[in-house]
Amino acid sequence: MHSRRRFLASTLAAGAALPVAALPAPLADHRPAPGAPPGAVPMPEAQSRPVTVGEIAAAEAVFGLSFTPDQRELMLDDVNDRLEQLAAIRAAEPPNSVPPALALDLGLSGEARPAPGAGASVSMPAAVRRRPSDQDLAFASIPELGALLRGGAVTAVGLAELFLDRLARFDSRLQAVVTLTRERALETARARDAELAAGIDLGPLHGIPYGAKDLLAARGYPTTWGAEPYRDQVIDEDAAAVSKLEAAGAVLVAKLTLGALAWGDVWFGGTTKNPWNPDEGASGSSAGPGAAVAAGLVPFAIGSETLGSIVSPSTRNGVTGLRPTFGRVPTRGAMALSWSMDKLGPMARSAVDCALVFDALRGADPEAARPALAPDPAFPFDPASPLGDLRVGVLAGAFEADGAGGAADRATLAVLERLGVETRPVALPSGVPVDALLLILEAEAAAAFDGLTRSGGVDRLVRQTRDAWPNVFRHGHLVPAVDYLNANRLRTVLMREMAALFDGLDVLVTPSFGNAGLAITNLTGHPAAVVPNGFFPVEGSADRRSPHSVTFLGPLWQDHLPLRLAHAVQEATDFHTRRPPVS
Numbered sequence: 001m002h003s004r005r006r007f008l009a010s011t012l013a014a015g016a017a018l019p020v021a022a023l024p025a026p027l028a029d030h031r032p033a034p035g036a037p038p039g040a041v042p043m044p045e046a047q048s049r050p051v052t053v054g055e056i057a058a059a060e061a062v063f064g065l066s067f068t069p070d071q072r073e074l075m076l077d078d079v080n081d082r083l084e085q086l087a088a089i090r091a092a093e094p095p096n097s098v099p100p101a102l103a104l105d106l107g108l109s110g111e112a113r114p115a116p117g118a119g120a121s122v123s124m125p126a127a128v129r130r131r132p133s134d135q136d137l138a139f140a141s142i143p144e145l146g147a148l149l150r151g152g153a154v155t156a157v158g159l160a161e162l163f164l165d166r167l168a169r170f171d172s173r174l175q176a177v178v179t180l181t182r183e184r185a186l187e188t189a190r191a192r193d194a195e196l197a198a199g200i201d202l203g204p205l206h207g208i209p210y211g212a213k214d215l216l217a218a219r220g221y222p223t224t225w226g227a228e229p230y231r232d233q234v235i236d237e238d239a240a241a242v243s244k245l246e247a248a249g250a251v252l253v254a255k256l257t258l259g260a261l262a263w264g265d266v267w268f269g270g271t272t273k274n275p276w277n278p279d280e281g282a283s284g285s286s287a288g289p290g291a292a293v294a295a296g297l298v299p300f301a302i303g304s305e306t307l308g309s310i311v312s313p314s315t316r317n318g319v320t321g322l323r324p325t326f327g328r329v330p331t332r333g334a335m336a337l338s339w340s341m342d343k344l345g346p347m348a349r350s351a352v353d354c355a356l357v358f359d360a361l362r363g364a365d366p367e368a369a370r371p372a373l374a375p376d377p378a379f380p381f382d383p384a385s386p387l388g389d390l391r392v393g394v395l396a397g398a399f400e401a402d403g404a405g406g407a408a409d410r411a412t413l414a415v416l417e418r419l420g421v422e423t424r425p426v427a428l429p430s431g432v433p434v435d436a437l438l439l440i441l442e443a444e445a446a447a448a449f450d451g452l453t454r455s456g457g458v459d460r461l462v463r464q465t466r467d468a469w470p471n472v473f474r475h476g477h478l479v480p481a482v483d484y485l486n487a488n489r490l491r492t493v494l495m496r497e498m499a500a501l502f503d504g505l506d507v508l509v510t511p512s513f514g515n516a517g518l519a520i521t522n523l524t525g526h527p528a529a530v531v532p533n534g535f536f537p538v539e540g541s542a543d544r545r546s547p548h549s550v551t552f553l554g555p556l557w558q559d560h561l562p563l564r565l566a567h568a569v570q571e572a573t574d575f576h577t578r579r580p581p582v583s
Contacts, residue, residue, distance in 0.1 A: 050080045063480050093451050096336050100447075104326060104340040106525050109495035111502065111556045117378025120359040120560070122352060124204060127151030134162060138296030139579055142208055142353045145299060149196065149207045156189035156196075156207030156251060163209040163253050166297045173278055173582055174295060175270045176288040178214045179221050179255040185209065188251045195249075202249030204356045210245065211292050211301040213285075214255040215262060215335035216344075218242050225335045226267035226285075227260040228460040229452060239333025240365040241302055241344050248360035256288025256301055260461050261449065261469050262309060262337050268462060274316055275582035276535070277544040283316035285309040289347045290317035295583045300348035300357050304334065306341045307441060307522050311530045311551065314347055315512050318532040318547030320566070320576055321347045322354040325557050326525030328376060329358070330365035338444040340488075341522055350576050351529060351567040355381045358559065381560035383567050387421050390565060393501075395510040395517065396425035405548050408534030409511050412550045415572050416509070421565070426508065429497035432490050434519050440491065443484045445469070446476025453477070495524045502526075502555040507565045512551045527554045529562040532575040543581040 053072040056079060060066055067075075107113065124143050131153040132140070140148070148154045164182055171177045192207040217223045217235035224230050242252060257272045259265050265272045265287035272287035274280050275295040282291040286303030290313030293301050303310045305323045314321030322345045329344040336342060346357035363376040399409050416423060449469070452458050458470040465471070498520065502508075510517045512530055521528055534548035550569075552562035570576045 051076070051083070062478055090450065090454065096448055097332075099336065099339045102340075104525065106326060106495070106556050108492050109499040109524065109556060111499040113374060114377035114557050116375035117380065119379045120355050120381040122204070122356060122381070122383060129153050135296075135583075137162060138166060138583070139349070139577075140299070141349055142204060142299055142356050145208055146204055146206065150201070156192035157186060159207060160185045160189040160209050160251050160253055163298055166295075167211075167254050167292065170275075170295055170297060170582065174273045174275060174282075174291045174297075176257050176272050176282070176291040176295075176297065177254050178224055178226070178257055178267075178269065178288070181218060181221055181252050181254060184218070184220065185251050185253040188246070192249055192251065202247070203360070204248075205245065205360055206249030207251060208249070208299055209251045209253045210357075211254040211256040211289060211298040212239075212242060212252060213258050213289050213301065213303050215258055215304060216242055216255075216302060217333040218252060218255060221255060223255070223335075224268070225261055226258040228268040228462065229457045231268055235333065237333055240330035240367065241361055242333065243367070244330075244361050244363075245302075245357075250360070253298060254292070256292055256298075258304075258309075259284035259287060260463065262304065262306065262335065263469055264463065265313075266462050273582075275580040276318055276547055277538050277541070278582055279544075281316075283313040286313045286321075286347060290314060290319055290321075293317070293319045293347050293349065294580055296579065300346055300353055302344060302357075302361075303347045304342060304344050305522065306338050306343070307438070308518055310343075310345050310347060311512055311518060311528060311549075314530045315532075315547060315549035318535060318545075318549075318575070318578065318580065319347050320350050320354055320532070320570075321345065321530045322351075322358055322559065322563065323522075323528045323530075324358060324362070324559050325527045328363075328557070328559065329361045330363075330368060332365050332368060336448050338441045338448070340444065341441055343522075343525075350570055351531065351563045352383055354529065355379075355383075355560070355563050355567075358563075362559075377557045379560055381563055383564070383571075385564060387419055387565070387568055390421065390506045390561065391504060392416070392421050392423045392565065393426035393505045393508045394423045395508065395515060396427050398511050398515050401511070401514065404534060404536045405511070408536075408548050409550055412533045412569060413509070415569050416565075419568055419572060421568075423509070426501060426505065428516055428520060429494060429501065430516075432494040432497070434494070434516050434523070437487050437491055437494070437523055438519065439479050440484065440487050440523070442472055442476040443479040446473045446479070449473050450477075491523055494520065498524045498526060499556075506554065506558070506561045508553040509565070510551050510553060512549045517551065517553065521553055524556075526556055527559040527562060528552065529554075529566040531566045531570060532578075533569070533573070535575065535578060545580070 056072045125147040127150040128147040129151040216239040223235045262285040265281040265284040272282040274282045289301030289303040294317035310321040310323045324345045346354045453473040529552045533550045535545035538544035554562035
């Protein structure tokens with residue numbers, strides 16, 4: 001039987017949609033409106049009577065401890081004193097945006113941090129003066145859109161209007177949009193056109209529309225976190241990621257859906273759908289980014305991952321995703337779920353597109369309260385660099401699964417062989433209880449939404465099941481601080497074991513699911529590029545498909561390496577160019 005935390009890991013990664021009651025269409029009822037975070041809700045009165053020795057004995061069973069009667073008597077006064085300390089801490093609870101005075105130090109792994117240096121080196125196509133059809137424009141790559149813009153075949157305003165119209169038109173079927181940022185998009189696009197006319201080119205993303213998962217703040221628009229209690233929340237700033245993309249010339253056209261508080265694909269407006277098979281959810285929690293990119297509603301989107309929230313919806317929707325090395329993309333202005341595990345990254349049509357977006361996102365936040373301790377390492381992504389230089393491992397025993405998924409994964413290995421890539425089998429660390437370490441996520445998430453839990457605000461979330469945040473927030477309060485700290489000490493051991501593994505590897509190829517790689521690398525902070533490698537028929541439907549993916553893992557700070565191998569596979573296949581029936 002699966003353990004509780006194994007169950008949590010699998011459900012977080014899968015982001016399975018649950019049936020919900022019919023809710024209003026998002027575009028009809030959620031136009032930008034003045035608002036604020038939920039007002040303070042009176043907390044229950046602190047426990048007024050003292051704890052008894054009998055209650056201490058009962059608590060021991062919850063925490064797996066055993067004390068003698070004399071020991072319980074001795075600690076009784078201190079336990080009661082602590083109730084006052086807890087009340088004082090809870091009364092002074094800071095906003096979600098304030099991190100703890102503890103940080104995940106990737107240097108503890110022993111992996112050397114590369115020096116700062118140049119960014120991606122991608123040859124951009126020559127300017128194009130002939131405009132393709134709207135349908136082809138909707139599925140064009142970032143370099144292709146850039147060539148059209150620079151050739152005058154399209155304008156930034158025209159692209160913004162095209163994607164705004166597609167977002168509105170398909171939303172009734174996909175429910176992937178929380179808010180269209182129409183006014184901001186058109187104003188920004190007009191500025192991008194004026195700059196190009198004046199000879200000012202901000203780079204590959206100049207004039208390119210995109211969508212942001214609605215846990216990223218955008219000034220002047222609601223930032224709902226996909227959750228009913230925050231439906232009218234307006235955060236008066238741009239998240240660091242949004243600011244960086246603005247500086248790179250990109251045009252924000254929509255705030256896209258996420259499962260409530262970043263779990264699954266069910267939000268306060270319904271369930272985001274998979275454009276390959278609208279009878280199923282888009283997975284999560286980056287549900288809107290996955291569905292919108294797949295359906296050609298935006299060229300790229302920004303998602304987030306704590307435990308599978310880029311990998312899973314990229315897989316379900318058949319798009320390419322990059323989960324960067326932990327900390328390389330600043331998270332200011334993003335909803336915090338787990339301060340030591342949250343990561344932001346691009347979801348797009350291809351590895352090259354992801355590389356171009358990541359190159360704009362990476363690096364220190366210029367508005368951060370605490371400057372970065374070291375400059376961001378180089379990102380020498382070059383799609384033309386020789387594959388023969390890569391040391392590639394394959395997760396031993398993971399490519400023997402039966403069925404279409406196993407066949408697709410083995411076909412990917414065959415592609416690598418045809419490309420002349422030599423691989424060797426390797427094994428993931430197995431000495432650390434990875435499932436148990438997921439209590440780190442449970443405890444940090446419970447802390448991030450402590451006030452919402454104690455006030456009863458979690459009762460307003462759509463999903464109220466065992467595998468949903470309200471339940472996890474509640475039992476997360478029962479994680480002892482001692483065990484939380486010891487879990488993080490074991491995490492250091494795991495990080496060092498992964499450093500030893502990557503000491504002889506540049507890329508590790510693995511099925512996206514069915515092994516411990518997803519949980520391990522989210523705990524250790526390693527980067528992952530996930531790409532589609534199969535589209536399987538759906539019984540009873542001629543045009544619907546079930547996408548499948550494979551994952552390329554890389555060493556810390558070496559995000560260009562898994563992207564390079566992913567790009568090579570995409571150059572030799574056409575999975576990333578396929579279009580879903582809802583498009």
